[in-house]
Amino acid sequence: MDRLLFGDNQFFGVNHMSEDKARTQAMRFQSLDSIMSVLDAAYDADVTTFMCTTHDRIVDVADRFRAEPQRYSRQVVYPCMPYAHKYANAMTEAGIFGAIRQFLPSEGLLDAAMRGGKSLANKDIEGIITLLIDAEMKMFRGLNTPVIFLQNVVVDFLLGMGFTEAFRIFADHVSSRYNAEPGFITMNMPRLLVALDAVGIENPIVCTSINKLGFRMSGGLDSYLDALRNRRFRAIAMSVFASGAIRADEAIEWVASLPNIESMVFGASSRTNIESTAQLVTKHWSRTPELLRTA
Amino acid sequence: MVNVGVVGLGKMGLSHFSIINAHQDTNVVGLCDSSGYILDILTKYTGVSTYSNLETMLDGTDIDAVVIATPSKYHAPMVRTCLERGIHVFCEKPFCLDPADSIALAQLASDKRLVTQVGYHNRHIATFREVKRLLEAGVLGTVTHVLAEAYGPVVLKPKGGTWRSKKEEGGGALYDYAAHPADVLTWYFGRPESISGTVLGKVFSAETEDEVFTTLNWPGGLSGQLSVSWSDESHRKMTTSISIWGTNGKIVVDRQELRVYLRDAADAPEGYVKGWTVRYTTELTDEVDFYVRGEEYSAQVDVWLKRIGDSAVRGTADFIDASVTDEVLSTICNNIDGGLRHLDAQSESSDGQSLSAAQTGLWTRLKNRQRNRRLRSGSRY
Numbered sequence: 001m002d003r004l005l006f007g008d009n010q011f012f013g014v015n016h017m018s019e020d021k022a023r024t025q026a027m028r029f030q031s032l033d034s035i036m037s038v039l040d041a042a043y044d045a046d047v048t049t050f051m052c053t054t055h056d057r058i059v060d061v062a063d064r065f066r067a068e069p070q071r072y073s074r075q076v077v078y079p080c081m082p083y084a085h086k087y088a089n090a091m092t093e094a095g096i097f098g099a100i101r102q103f104l105p106s107e108g109l110l111d112a113a114m115r116g117g118k119s120l121a122n123k124d125i126e127g128i129i130t131l132l133i134d135a136e137m138k139m140f141r142g143l144n145t146p147v148i149f150l151q152n153v154v155v156d157f158l159l160g161m162g163f164t165e166a167f168r169i170f171a172d173h174v175s176s177r178y179n180a181e182p183g184f185i186t187m188n189m190p191r192l193l194v195a196l197d198a199v200g201i202e203n204p205i206v207c208t209s210i211n212k213l214g215f216r217m218s219g220g221l222d223s224y225l226d227a228l229r230n231r232r233f234r235a236i237a238m239s240v241f242a243s244g245a246i247r248a249d250e251a252i253e254w255v256a257s258l259p260n261i262e263s264m265v266f267g268a269s270s271r272t273n274i275e276s277t278a279q280l281v282t283k284h285w286s287r288t289p290e291l292l293r294t295a
Numbered sequence: 296m297v298n299v300g301v302v303g304l305g306k307m308g309l310s311h312f313s314i315i316n317a318h319q320d321t322n323v324v325g326l327c328d329s330s331g332y333i334l335d336i337l338t339k340y341t342g343v344s345t346y347s348n349l350e351t352m353l354d355g356t357d358i359d360a361v362v363i364a365t366p367s368k369y370h371a372p373m374v375r376t377c378l379e380r381g382i383h384v385f386c387e388k389p390f391c392l393d394p395a396d397s398i399a400l401a402q403l404a405s406d407k408r409l410v411t412q413v414g415y416h417n418r419h420i421a422t423f424r425e426v427k428r429l430l431e432a433g434v435l436g437t438v439t440h441v442l443a444e445a446y447g448p449v450v451l452k453p454k455g456g457t458w459r460s461k462k463e464e465g466g467g468a469l470y471d472y473a474a475h476p477a478d479v480l481t482w483y484f485g486r487p488e489s490i491s492g493t494v495l496g497k498v499f500s501a502e503t504e505d506e507v508f509t510t511l512n513w514p515g516g517l518s519g520q521l522s523v524s525w526s527d528e529s530h531r532k533m534t535t536s537i538s539i540w541g542t543n544g545k546i547v548v549d550r551q552e553l554r555v556y557l558r559d560a561a562d563a564p565e566g567y568v569k570g571w572t573v574r575y576t577t578e579l580t581d582e583v584d585f586y587v588r589g590e591e592y593s594a595q596v597d598v599w600l601k602r603i604g605d606s607a608v609r610g611t612a613d614f615i616d617a618s619v620t621d622e623v624l625s626t627i628c629n630n631i632d633g634g635l636r637h638l639d640a641q642s643e644s645s646d647g648q649s650l651s652a653a654q655t656g657l658w659t660r661l662k663n664r665q666r667n668r669r670l671r672s673g674s675r676y
Contacts, residue, residue: 013531017575018552026531085532088306125336156587160313162341187586191317215577218586218593245577 001049001147001205004281005078005236005265006042006274008052011035016216016243025269032060041271043075045278051078051207051265053151054136056086062139080149080185081136088153129166130173137178147205148174149183156188159195168199181205185238188218190227203232207265210237212246212254228260237264249280256285297603300325300358302349302373303365304333307387307414310587311362314596316343317585321600325352349373353380360410360603363387366458367465371396378403383410383603385596389474390617392465394625397618404614410607412599413617415478417535419594421579422553423479426537426546429555430483434563435541441484441519443476447533449525453499460503467503469495469628473523476535477627478620480511480519482611483539486619487511487519489637493630498526509627521627550591551576 009015013026029035039050039061052058065072137148150170158166171182182204186192189208196204209216210224216239217224228235237258241251255264264281268274299321301312308328316323326337327346334345346352353361353376360383363373371391377384378400390413391397404411417423430438449471450460459466480487489512496506505526511519525533536549544557553574560569583593595612602610609615622638630636 016551017577019534019536019549020552022531088532125340153588156585157310157313160317160585160587161309161337162316162343165340188317191585213577214582215580216582216586218583220582242577243575245575 001234001236001263002047002076003263003285004047004278005049005051005263006039006047007238007265007267008050008055008058010267010269011038012053012055012057016239017245028269032057032064035061036064038269038271038274042268042274043072045271045274047274047278048074049076049078051080051149053083054079054081054139055083059139062143066142075144077140077143077145078147078149078183079137079140079145080151080183081133082151082154084151084153125166126169129169130177133170133173134177145178146180147183148178148180149185149205149207152185152187155184155186155192159186159188159192164195164199167196167201171201171204183207183236187216189235190219190223190231193227193231193233196233203234205234205236207236207238209239210235210255210258210261210264211240211242212251213242215239215242215245225258228258233260235261235263237261240264240266248277252277252280253284256281297321297600298324298357298359299362300327300352300356300360301362301364302327302352303363303369303387304328304330304337305364308362308364310592311364311385311596312343313587314585314593315362315600316341318596318600319584320604324356324358327352349376353377353382358382360385360600364414367392367470368458368463371400374400375403378407378409378411381407381409383599384614385412385414385599386614386617387414388478388617388620389413389465389470389624390614390621392470392621392625394618394622397614397621401614401618405608408606408608410599410603410610411614412595412602412610413612413614413620414595415475415482415612415617415620416589416591416595417475417479417550418482418611419591419598420550420576421581421590422548422550422574422576423537425553425574425579426539426548427483429546429564429567430539432564434543434555434557434567435539435546436543438484438517438539438541440540441480441517442522442538443480443519443535444522444537445472445476445533445535446524446527447472447530448528449533450499450505451526451528453501460500462503467495467500468505468523468525469507469624472525472533473507473521473627474620474624475533476521476523476537477623478612478617479535479537480521481619481623482616483537484513484517484519486638487513487623489635490623490626490630491635492633493627494633495627495631498524507627509630511623550589553579 010025011029013022015022065075174180174182184192184204185207187209189206192206214221237255240255241248255261266277268277297320299315301308304326312323315321323343325344325346327349328334329347331347337343338345361377362385363370364387365373367389370386374384374386458464459471491510493509495504498505505524507521507523509521539546543559547554555567555572557563557567557569560567580590583590585593626636626638
């Protein structure tokens, strides 16, 4: 994995600090061109991995990547599934299984439709999960997706219930069908590591909030530091700036000082911000710019 | 250790199960739902015992506390069953569709010294709590007007097959969405005396309202407006915001950001200045032990479990608080002609048998008790 990964919260009206800011960003990124110009800026700054949710609008971004294979020859995409609000809003309206049915492939692939109906009828969770993964992955066909993530809402929800078998099903499917490594996003990192261990997922890629403030680090900063020192896993730090509550320089210097962090994911809306973040990572962490690309 | 059962395994029930199951002070000893399908899956993959009937679950396990997250029309009978057996209850919102049930159950819980809470999670959001503190400190001077808004993308086309699209089961934007900002209003300002100018608008739904607009009046001259739509696609998810005007300035708050404008900050709490002060959730929120979908969902369960441990019968969003909100919702629901409705009058007319809380003197007794308690404990809420 690259040292620096580019996230997508800024494009879709997600800001953990301000609804106004989120709305302003959502308006600014109304057009695909404005999203692409920021992604291009990241690419040109050697930040060539785009870690994105399976939001409907990513379909258009993926089309652009496919349309210009030369321009985006080094582009890597880490899909993060599912875009949870899509399911949550559908669940309120249609109930849990109504929502699942809504997102299972229903046309075109007769086989998938059959598999879906059968899986639902037989309570075959493995069948349902794999079909949902396939439905989410459709938009990425032909792109380089070496790591596929399960979003934190789903990971943490399953973790709390003790439904950890689902992690193994997810991991097996993304590696066998997509030849990708499974990744897990969580707000409960130390606890998740124990659960992944228990279902036999070794040295997992785990993306989690890691910041100087302890923001969204459930179980406390110390338990995170302890896990970083003593557990075997590949950590990606997110919320490094705690949504802007920590100065960039200070935030990156602190994260770079921690052991065992392989990458950090960040969001930015301008070329200047991307370049300055890349410079800070080079300064505090990689020492040489080449390391930005491959940790 | 508190032994907990969860009834109703939809979105909220499963979310509570996840949070409570991960909690260090609890055992989830039973899950109950009418769908055998979901029970089979949960038994198989989580190992927790499942039941298709509440009574069977209560008979078959040693349960101290129950979470009820069934469709709203089942709340009252299920809550009663649990309370009569001496079980603490956390009930999803809205508490009861008929305020006479709310008041009777609040009384029953109070008599049996049981710890109750309703899932009004906004009361556990740091920014909203900070506003409660500021209001109690009187920073705005005399509060003159409040606007409570909630918008989100739930019903965006003309269909819907669940209980949420059925009016008689407590579906619709009033009980589903408006309940939240309405509860913030009763939490901040107590019980309004009247409701008027209600518009329950349909956008896409056939049987229920998709929009709620209404005016509330409190004793002493404070007025408020509620503006709610669950058919607003411009929001990614439910967004609740409250704006409050007073003689000394204004507060605008949502779950992430708190903006306070003060004309005079001489008596304001530390950190608040003349003019604008802006504070964010990142600075105000306490970390939770286990996070699923917003700190407030974990925090509300923590508070309830801690109250059970401490035998703290009164607490924020308990059945008594929720009964006030239920009275408001029921009055809005019955205000279809938009005329002026007093909260008490409505209770009398809807059911000749039931006594309103004001008539039984429950509010006065509870208000005094609450005030005494606050003085004793210096409660944060």
